[in-house]
Amino acid sequence: MDLDGNPVFDSVWEHVRPRCEAMAGTSLRVLRQYANGHTYGIGGAAHADDVRAGCYTLLYYPMPEWNHGWEGETVFYDEGGDIRLAVLPRPNRAVFFDSRIPHAGRAPSRSCVALRVTVAYKIEVIAWEDLETALKERREKTGAI
Numbered sequence: 001m002d003l004d005g006n007p008v009f010d011s012v013w014e015h016v017r018p019r020c021e022a023m024a025g026t027s028l029r030v031l032r033q034y035a036n037g038h039t040y041g042i043g044g045a046a047h048a049d050d051v052r053a054g055c056y057t058l059l060y061y062p063m064p065e066w067n068h069g070w071e072g073e074t075v076f077y078d079e080g081g082d083i084r085l086a087v088l089p090r091p092n093r094a095v096f097f098d099s100r101i102p103h104a105g106r107a108p109s110r111s112c113v114a115l116r117v118t119v120a121y122k123i124e125v126i127a128w129e130d131l132e133t134a135l136k137e138r139r140e141k142t143g144a145i
Helices: 007-024 128-142
Strands: 028-038 055-061 074-077 083-087 093-098 103-105 116-125
Touching: 007 028, 007 055, 007 093, 007 116
Parallel strands: none
Antiparallel strands: 028 116, 055 093, 055 116, 074 083, 074 103
């Protein structure tokens, strides 16, 4: 589901933006935001979201409830194709990572009665030539100096 321009999910980004920019060490902008959903038996294939340096992904888990036995983790792979890290969905949890890292959303377990939802924010570093325009837009939007 496309969520570009959705005020609720725009506000989620604005809330976490300072922390993501601190981790990236630079100013960032969202290129696209959308929701994915998985049910039992439907998981995602391993993939990288982008191959360019300076691109990041923020995965947000907006479900109000997620039981431990429901599984549905997001797994991250190393260069050899082995699982390096797994992140379990939890209400209001987010994970920020370099978009070049291969990852996959696992299907929820059979006992899961909910939809496993992630909101994906596709993010990139703001180029220096775009930084002045982005800062002006942010000041106009937030009223900050």
